[in-house]
Amino acid sequence: MKENIRLGIVGLGNMGRAHRQNIIDGKVTGIDLSAVCDIPKGLPDQRDGETQFTDVGAMISSGEIDAIHICTPHPSHRDIGVQALKAGLHVLMEKPLAVHKSDCQALIDAYEATGRDKIFAAMFNQRTDPHYKILKEKIDSGETGKVRRIHWSVTDWFRTEYYYALGGWRATWKGEGGGVLLNQCPHNLDLFQWLFGMPEQVTGFLNFGRYHQIEVEDDATLYFRYPDGKNATFITSTGEAPGVNRLEVIAERGTLTVEEGVIRWVRNETEAAIFSETAESGFTKPETTEIEIPIDGRGGQHIEILQNFADAIRNGAALISPAIEGIHSVELANAALLSAWSGATINLPMDAEKYADILNDKAESSTFRKKDIQAAATASPEDFAKSNKT
Numbered sequence: 001m002k003e004n005i006r007l008g009i010v011g012l013g014n015m016g017r018a019h020r021q022n023i024i025d026g027k028v029t030g031i032d033l034s035a036v037c038d039i040p041k042g043l044p045d046q047r048d049g050e051t052q053f054t055d056v057g058a059m060i061s062s063g064e065i066d067a068i069h070i071c072t073p074h075p076s077h078r079d080i081g082v083q084a085l086k087a088g089l090h091v092l093m094e095k096p097l098a099v100h101k102s103d104c105q106a107l108i109d110a111y112e113a114t115g116r117d118k119i120f121a122a123m124f125n126q127r128t129d130p131h132y133k134i135l136k137e138k139i140d141s142g143e144t145g146k147v148r149r150i151h152w153s154v155t156d157w158f159r160t161e162y163y164y165a166l167g168g169w170r171a172t173w174k175g176e177g178g179g180v181l182l183n184q185c186p187h188n189l190d191l192f193q194w195l196f197g198m199p200e201q202v203t204g205f206l207n208f209g210r211y212h213q214i215e216v217e218d219d220a221t222l223y224f225r226y227p228d229g230k231n232a233t234f235i236t237s238t239g240e241a242p243g244v245n246r247l248e249v250i251a252e253r254g255t256l257t258v259e260e261g262v263i264r265w266v267r268n269e270t271e272a273a274i275f276s277e278t279a280e281s282g283f284t285k286p287e288t289t290e291i292e293i294p295i296d297g298r299g300g301q302h303i304e305i306l307q308n309f310a311d312a313i314r315n316g317a318a319l320i321s322p323a324i325e326g327i328h329s330v331e332l333a334n335a336a337l338l339s340a341w342s343g344a345t346i347n348l349p350m351d352a353e354k355y356a357d358i359l360n361d362k363a364e365s366s367t368f369r370k371k372d373i374q375a376a377a378t379a380s381p382e383d384f385a386k387s388n389k390t
């Protein structure tokens with residue numbers, strides 16, 4: 001019987017506390033929560049067997065943990081992650097991997113320097129969602145035929161002014177490094193690249209503080225162009241209610257629409273391109289069949305990713321979301337921002353250093369003051385569970 005891994009969580013805010021509670025409630029096996037780290041007033045009530053730290057470096061070098069789960073605000077992900085990897089810990093990163101591509105690369109370099117003998121995973125919990133898992137199986141198996149076009153409207157990330165006023169780090173260039181693309185959409189952008197690969201060009205049409213008193217983007221329309229000529233749009237906002245979450249995939253074998261609880265597939269009996277080449281009439285279309293694939297639930301989400309992390313360390317399980325893949329969603333978000341600032345289309349791979357410099361300038365020169373409600377610095381668990389949707 002393999003020993004449990006000794007995990008330390010750094011950052012006991014909304015997400016860190018939720019992960020801690022899942023472990024305390026016995027929802028994950030093979031993990032002992034040995035240590036937690038936050039600023040003094042951020043620490044939870046002390047539990048037996050759980051050492052409390054207020055300095056993450058001390059927790060990393062304490063010898064009390066084998067693995068760390070990094071649940072701090074985005075700008076700290078790089079330094080804490082690199083430090084932990086260098087110390088020989090297994091690392092689970094909260095999303096996004098880092099604020100910008102250059103920091104992601106620093107994390108990946110630190111991981112490569114370990115000889116890849118540690119587990120380096122990311123909390124892309126939406127990869128466990130059967131809506132996307134089933135869609136991926138259909139695309140990867142060739143069942144859908146070649147994908148020709150993609151539209152994803154995910155505008156149900158509605159957030160209030162109150163949300164942005166909570167927690168000083170949110171929705172500033174310095175504290176978060178972006179808005180909806182860096183906070184809510186890493187999940188969707190990760191799924192986008194997981195399902196369809198990386199485009200070669202990104203154009204971003206963004207509005208900054210359109211719906212809220214914030215300096216970063218809360219409304220985004222992204223256009224992706226792929227090397228095979230495929231075009232895609234990705235639309236998101238935190239200001240539209242009720243919003244939609246509708247992913248439309250146009251493939252040779254017809255159109256698949258993924259919405260809450262169902263994948264609807266209007267399936268071409270013959271692939272569109274073959275039909276076009278062989279038809280003997282100008283206005284005919286392939287015969288179609290309408291298929292409804294009911295989807296039950298949203299999968300294991302955070303618990304499944306944490307369990308997978310433990311299983312990868314203890315039993316060599318394949319990772320659901322390797323952290324090195326986290327660079328892609330960050331690059332898509334960075335490229336969209338750079339495109340909006342410059343008014344140009346961005347070719348990928350983008351210039352990561354140039355982006356880091358521009359973002360740094362924005363952070364350092366910002367004079368924007370957003371509303372700040374420090375009194376209610378932590379959302380209630382119910383509010384958080386609702387807003388987290390996953």
Ligand SMILES: NC(=O)c1ccc[n+]([C@@H]2O[C@H](COP(=O)([O-])OP(=O)(O)OC[C@H]3O[C@@H](n4cnc5c(N)ncnc54)[C@H](O)[C@@H]3O)[C@@H](O)[C@H]2O)c1
Nearest residue numbers: 011012013014015016037038039042071072094095123167
């Ligand atoms: N996977 C998901 O579904 C999901 C959902 C929400 C948030 N997140 C991510 O989780 C991370 C944290 O978000 P949150 O909403 O919990 O933020 P939060 O502000 O509620 O909590 C952050 C905590 O980190 C602590 N902290 C900051 N710097 C620290 C340091 N150097 N050392 C120790 N503690 C430090 C703060 O005191 C605070 O308690 C972010 O990366 C966020 O994007 C992921």
